[in-house]
Amino acid sequence: MAGDNVAPSVIWMRSARGARGPQPSHDRQGIARVAIEIADREGIDAVSMRRIATAIGSGTSSLYRYFARKDDLLNLMVDGALGSGDFSPSGDWRADLGTIAAATRETFLAHRWMVTALAGRPTLGPNRLKRLESTLGLLEEHGLSARERLVLIDTLISYVRGFVASEIADDIAIEASGLSAEQWRADQEAYIASIVSSGAYPRTIGLFEESRRLNGSTLQDQGFAAGLNLILDGIAAKLSRAG
Amino acid sequence: MAGDNVAPSVIWMRSARGARGPQPSHDRQGIARVAIEIADREGIDAVSMRRIATAIGSGTSSLYRYFARKDDLLNLMVDGALGSGDFSPSGDWRADLGTIAAATRETFLAHRWMVTALAGRPTLGPNRLKRLESTLGLLEEHGLSARERLVLIDTLISYVRGFVASEIADDIAIEASGLSAEQWRADQEAYIASIVSSGAYPRTIGLFEESRRLNGSTLQDQGFAAGLNLILDGIAAKLSRAG
DNA sequence: AGAATATGAGAACGATGTTCGCAATAGGAA
DNA sequence: TTCCTATTGCGAACATCGTTCTCATATTCT
Numbered sequence: 113m114a115g116d117n118v119a120p121s122v123i124w125m126r127s128a129r130g131a132r133g134p135q136p137s138h139d140r141q142g143i144a145r146v147a148i149e150i151a152d153r154e155g156i157d158a159v160s161m162r163r164i165a166t167a168i169g170s171g172t173s174s175l176y177r178y179f180a181r182k183d184d185l186l187n188l189m190v191d192g193a194l195g196s197g198d199f200s201p202s203g204d205w206r207a208d209l210g211t212i213a214a215a216t217r218e219t220f221l222a223h224r225w226m227v228t229a230l231a232g233r234p235t236l237g238p239n240r241l242k243r244l245e246s247t248l249g250l251l252e253e254h255g256l257s258a259r260e261r262l263v264l265i266d267t268l269i270s271y272v273r274g275f276v277a278s279e280i281a282d283d284i285a286i287e288a289s290g291l292s293a294e295q296w297r298a299d300q301e302a303y304i305a306s307i308v309s310s311g312a313y314p315r316t317i318g319l320f321e322e323s324r325r326l327n328g329s330t331l332q333d334q335g336f337a338a339g340l341n342l343i344l345d346g347i348a349a350k351l352s353r354a355g
Numbered sequence: 356m357a358g359d360n361v362a363p364s365v366i367w368m369r370s371a372r373g374a375r376g377p378q379p380s381h382d383r384q385g386i387a388r389v390a391i392e393i394a395d396r397e398g399i400d401a402v403s404m405r406r407i408a409t410a411i412g413s414g415t416s417s418l419y420r421y422f423a424r425k426d427d428l429l430n431l432m433v434d435g436a437l438g439s440g441d442f443s444p445s446g447d448w449r450a451d452l453g454t455i456a457a458a459t460r461e462t463f464l465a466h467r468w469m470v471t472a473l474a475g476r477p478t479l480g481p482n483r484l485k486r487l488e489s490t491l492g493l494l495e496e497h498g499l500s501a502r503e504r505l506v507l508i509d510t511l512i513s514y515v516r517g518f519v520a521s522e523i524a525d526d527i528a529i530e531a532s533g534l535s536a537e538q539w540r541a542d543q544e545a546y547i548a549s550i551v552s553s554g555a556y557p558r559t560i561g562l563f564e565e566s567r568r569l570n571g572s573t574l575q576d577q578g579f580a581a582g583l584n585l586i587l588d589g590i591a592a593k594l595s596r597a598g
Numbered sequence: 599a600g601a602a603t604a605t606g607a608g609a610a611c612g613a614t615g616t617t618c619g620c621a622a623t624a625g626g627a628a
Numbered sequence: 629t630t631c632c633t634a635t636t637g638c639g640a641a642c643a644t645c646g647t648t649c650t651c652a653t654a655t656t657c658t
Contacts, residue, residue, distance in 0.1 A: 121534060121616080122546040133635025134623040158493040161615065171638040175526050176625065231474040231520060232527035236546070244546060258561050258580075267514060267582035274513025275475060284475035288426065291364060303365040303479070313484050315491040318501050331454070338503075339510035346589030376604020377654040404646065414607035414646080425646065605654075614645070623636070628629100 115176075123184040124237060126221050138168055140178050144188035148223065151189065155287055156225035159189075186229055191237025193223045201250055205351075206344055208250055209265075213340050220276040224284065227277045255354045264347050271343055279332050366427040367480060368428045371465050381411055383421050387431035390465065394432065399468035402432075429472055434480025436466045441485075444493055449464055449587055449592075451493055452508075456515050456583050463519040468598065470520045514586055522575050 119126050129136050146167050150157050165172040177184045197215070201208050220226050251261045257355060286296045308317050323331065363371050366495045372379050372513050389410050394402050404425060422428045444451050444456070459470040494504045551560050566574065 114466065120545065121532070121539070121542045125546055126550060130625095130635050132487075132623095132625055132633065134637085136624095136636070141553075160613080162613085165638095172416050172615095173639075174637050176616075177479070177636060222594060228474040231471040232524055232530050232531070234521070234524035241550065241559060242401055244590070245556040248562075258558060260559060262562060263578055263581045264585065265517070266578070267585050270517025270582070271510060271514050273520065274515075275509070275514070275516040278509070278513070281475055281477035285477050288475070289364070296364070299364045303368055307484065313488045315501060316484060316488045319491075321504060322502060330401070335509070338506045342507065342516075342589040342593060343586060345592045346585040346587075348590045349592065350585060355513045373656095375602065375656055377606085377656095379605065383608045403644080405644085408607095415646095416608075419608050419647075420605060600645095600657105601656105601658075603654100603656085604657090608651100609649085611641105612646095613649080617642080619636090619638095619642085624634090626633085628631075 123187055140188055143168060143178060144192045148189050148193050151225045153224055190214045190235050191239045192231050193226055194239040196239055196242055205251055213268055217276055224280050254351050268343055271339060275336055275339060377541045386411060386421060386568045387435045391432050391436050395466055433452055433472050433478050434482045436469055437482040437569055439482055439485055448494055454460055454513060456511055460519055467523050497594050514582060518579055
């Protein structure tokens with residue numbers, strides 16, 4: 113048949129415009145940028161096809177000229193929010209990895225919908241690839257294979273993702289509950305009080321009471337730094353064993 | 356006013372049945388169990404209120420006598436699938452933490468919807484609390500505070516969550532795409548080939564080609580064990596420094 | 599017995615992602 | 629230039645979703 117070449121299912125392989133018809137009014141990256149702004153400002157649930165269409169001044173169904181499914185748009189949003197991730201190695205691998213970890217955490221905190229959107233999404237977009245490539249440049253000259261280096265870096269990034277996930281879980285739950293932050297916290301407080309008064313979970317209760325006495329964000333910062341150092345120590349042990 | 360006591364917003368605080376009316380035909384845990392089975396078998400997207408209602412043989416709107424929102428049902432599903440997590444410490448902390456990490460990974464692999472459902476969900480259900488409490492019993496007698504022990508364990512669990520998330524991301528994407536696994540992999544292959552032929556990302560390309568030569572699941576197992584040992588090494592360093 | 603209150607469920611509402619069909623547009627071929 | 633064909637934009641419609649309303653029914657307390 114003549115028209116055998118269909119549009120590829122991988123979004124990154126679809127060409128920007130067709131050879132024949134009118135010039136498209138928008139482009140995929142631009143639409144994704146608008147969607148990211150909406151998600152940052154109003155939460156991921158506000159990102160509906162109709163909402164995006166209104167924001168860029170087009171009809172809703174026109175979006176399907178750019179994305180076969182909403183999922184493709186989300187792929188572009190995730191990769192777009194990831195950013196280019198340019199960074200220049202300082203030569204001090206420990207400092208470099210700390211910088212990468214902190215930057216990744218900042219990205220997730222700046223776009224709090226990303227932790228949710230990233231779940232179950234194997235992103236291989238340009239930005240992700242760029243990050244991977246530049247990160248693999250680290251830890252060379254320690255006698256490790258590329259795969260071994262990837263394991264080290266993946267372990268670190270997995271930790272960052274997991275940490276931020278629990279760090280922002282409360283905020284997301286509040287947003288989704290529709291309750292005010294005060295009301296939500298009051299309800300939570302009552303629940304925890306009921307756990308405490310139950311007498312079970314003695315060790316956990318100690319943590320609850322300790323947490324109440326400390327400032328939330330500095331507690332998170334300290335926890336993040338502690339876990340980060342833990343993993344960096346593990347990497348250091350690996351490197352000294354290999355080198 | 357007399358009717359001032361409304362149902363608490365935290366699902367775990369709502370009583371099983373009211374004081375006056377007929378006996379409920381179902382219970383929350385049972386409904387959650389059915390929902391878990393559907394999610395395990397047909398994916399999380401198949402878990403709609405109508406689908407659950409049909410499965411337990413009730414009307415759709417009746418579910419709202421048990422859960423104020425679908426989100427509450429998801430909370431119970433997550434906590435239910437977590438399981439009691441009973442385990443008896445062996446005295447060898449390294450072996451114990453390895454067991455916990457492996458068991459957590461198994462849980463996530465057995466209920467692949469959990470990684471997605473857990474995103475942005477601060478679960479404090481009974482099973483989660485039981486797990487936390489028993490896990491905090493580990494690493495005592497090393498001169499660490501409860502919070503310090505929590506940081507160590509949280510770091511480990513964060514890693515497990517992050518690792519499994521990327522481990523199953525492909526499977527979830529295939530399921531959501533509607534494509535056959537073969538078609539999806541063929542498309543992915545074509546995309547990667549286009550990256551390779553682009554000449555960019557030389558380090559990343561090496562990894563792709565290496566991955567193709569190895570068996571997928573043993574590769575995952577090895578990667579998991581490697582990252583796990585990395586973190587356990589970090590914990591060991593921390594313990595020797597503290598003790 | 600009667601009052602009070604919880605349960606079960608059919609019908610309906612608003613919102614969502616997506617598809618269909620058609621008019622308008624613009625590049626390639628004659 | 630002229631016709632053909634592929635492509636865009638989009639209004640309307642569809643199936644499905646979570647959720648609410650309302651009311652008959654069932655049970656327990658006074």
